[in-house]
Amino acid sequence: MNILMENFGLLLEALGTTLLMAVVAGIGSLILGVLVTVARVSPIPILRAAAFGYVQFFINVPLLALLLLAVFALPDAGLILPLLPTAIIVLTFYEAAYVAEAVRSGVNTVGVGQIEAARALGLSLGQSLRLVVIPQSLRAVVQPLGNVMIALAMNTALAAVVGVVELTSRVNKVNLVYAQPIEIFTAAGLVYMAIALAIGLATGWVERNVAIVR
Amino acid sequence: MAAESNTNRAAAMVSLESVNKHFGDLHVLKDITLSVQPREVVVVVGPSGSGKSTLCRAINRLEPIDSGDIRIDGHSLPTEGAELAKLRADVGMVFQSFNLFAHRTVLDNVALAPIKVRKTKRAVAEAEAMELLERVGIAEKAHHLPAQLSGGQQQRAAIARALAMHPKVMLFDEPTSALDPEMVGEVLEVMVSLAREGMTMIVVTHEMGFARRAADRVVFMDAGQIVEQNTPAAFFDNAQTDRARSFLESVLSH
Numbered sequence: 052m053n054i055l056m057e058n059f060g061l062l063l064e065a066l067g068t069t070l071l072m073a074v075v076a077g078i079g080s081l082i083l084g085v086l087v088t089v090a091r092v093s094p095i096p097i098l099r100a101a102a103f104g105y106v107q108f109f110i111n112v113p114l115l116a117l118l119l120l121a122v123f124a125l126p127d128a129g130l131i132l133p134l135l136p137t138a139i140i141v142l143t144f145y146e147a148a149y150v151a152e153a154v155r156s157g158v159n160t161v162g163v164g165q166i167e168a169a170r171a172l173g174l175s176l177g178q179s180l181r182l183v184v185i186p187q188s189l190r191a192v193v194q195p196l197g198n199v200m201i202a203l204a205m206n207t208a209l210a211a212v213v214g215v216v217e218l219t220s221r222v223n224k225v226n227l228v229y230a231q232p233i234e235i236f237t238a239a240g241l242v243y244m245a246i247a248l249a250i251g252l253a254t255g256w257v258e259r260n261v262a263i264v265r
Numbered sequence: 266m267a268a269e270s271n272t273n274r275a276a277a278m279v280s281l282e283s284v285n286k287h288f289g290d291l292h293v294l295k296d297i298t299l300s301v302q303p304r305e306v307v308v309v310v311g312p313s314g315s316g317k318s319t320l321c322r323a324i325n326r327l328e329p330i331d332s333g334d335i336r337i338d339g340h341s342l343p344t345e346g347a348e349l350a351k352l353r354a355d356v357g358m359v360f361q362s363f364n365l366f367a368h369r370t371v372l373d374n375v376a377l378a379p380i381k382v383r384k385t386k387r388a389v390a391e392a393e394a395m396e397l398l399e400r401v402g403i404a405e406k407a408h409h410l411p412a413q414l415s416g417g418q419q420q421r422a423a424i425a426r427a428l429a430m431h432p433k434v435m436l437f438d439e440p441t442s443a444l445d446p447e448m449v450g451e452v453l454e455v456m457v458s459l460a461r462e463g464m465t466m467i468v469v470t471h472e473m474g475f476a477r478r479a480a481d482r483v484v485f486m487d488a489g490q491i492v493e494q495n496t497p498a499a500f501f502d503n504a505q506t507d508r509a510r511s512f513l514e515s516v517l518s519h
Contacts, residue, residue: 094345162362164360164362164364165364165366165367167327167360167364168358168360168364168365168366168423169366170327170350170353171325171327171353171356171358171427172353172354172358172377172378172426172427172430173351173352173353173354173355173378173382173430174350174377174378174381174382175350178381182377182381183366186368187366187367187368190368
């Protein structure tokens with residue numbers, strides 16, 4: 052317990068970095084994921100193909116490989132960003148693919164009659180998607196999206212590998228000094244569990260409040 | 266009267282000229298020509314699979330056609346895009362399965378399109394939506410979600426939603442076919458009152474009683490063709506073709 056108290060400030064700062072990554076990449080991936088879904092169900096073939104390619108690429112390449120690529124290869128190509136924003140951007144793009152898959156399964160639950168009714172009233176395709184299809188799709192996939200968000204929060208730990216000093220990286224550094232891995236890593240594990248639990252509870256609350264009765 | 270309204274294409278609210286449509290190998294609409302005059306109520310009847318629903322859906326291009334010409338108030342149906350949306354806004358549509366927006370209250374369902382398509386101010390649109398809901402008899406359900414309403418109430422809400430756009434013509438695609446028998450009457454009442462007020466209506470239905478009470482003209486379809494059309498009295502009491510007579514026998518015998 053002493054170790055944790057002695058390093059409280061550093062650990063708290065690291066936890067802050069972890070939460071910042073999770074929140075910013077979480078919001079970013081939700082927005083980007085919905086846009087990818089819209090492209091995927093649009094009637095424009097090139098948009099559909101691009102969205103399909105996007106999802107396939109990010110689902111079929113490991114996050115660690117993407118992080119390494121972004122941190123080491125992009126600067127080589129002349130694209131230099133600070134470490135933390137780079138990691139957040141990679142996480143956002145990566146998780147957006149999973150968000151898009153979840154939301155697309157929600158789109159499939161919206162009956163074709165809903166779209167026909169919207170179009171028959173004179174709403175444009177964009178309006179029909181924005182006002183009728185996407186809101187219903189999102190309500191149908193609150194739980195799967197919550198799971199994607201939990202996975203995202205856990206995946207922030209991979210950023211430690213490329214040098215972002217977030218929670219995992221910090222406890223690792225602390226352990227190098229004190230060599231008490233059980234205490235230190237157990238504490239970190241409990242913090243990650245608490246984050247997952249918080250997301251899970253929030254998901255349940257949202258689910259209860261927006262679920263559509265059919 | 267039927268013959269007369271068919272020749273009067275220029276003044277027609279809805280006119281179809283040599284319309285053809287295939288689903289794969291199935292020729293669902295065969296050379297359909299039909300004109301509907303302003304304030305006219307045309308009821309389309311026929312056996313299942315006769316193409317009457319497809320005909321109804323083709324009129325606002327929910328089903329694109331293969332050949333022919335469809336005009337609404339003199340304007341040919343545009344292909345996809347803003348022009349088509351604009352034309353659809355003037356054509357009310359009521360579906361068999363209601364298709365109310367499941368995540369919005371009944372009031373929102375009715376006020377949505379006026380606000381988003383007609384750019385009506387929200388307060389004005391909602392006030393008018395309330396009036397319409399009152400007219401169809403479900404004002405007390407305004408703040409409920411569609412799933413909390415009975416089928417008959419949902420269909421009346423769907424009619425109010427279509428009316429909120431002040432359509433030039435209303436299309437009804439089997440509006441009572443998904444309803445429990447005891448709820449059919451309340452929906453038909455609303456439709457009859459609309460017809461009395463002079464709304465131009467095209468109604469695909471199996472409700473022969475409604476056709477008798479409210480139709481100016483009955484169009485009988487079979488196998489993708491308009492087989493005969495006449496006033497309700499003439500059609501029901503003195504059908505001209507064998508196909509119409511055998512259809513009437515089968516639907517009126519029980």
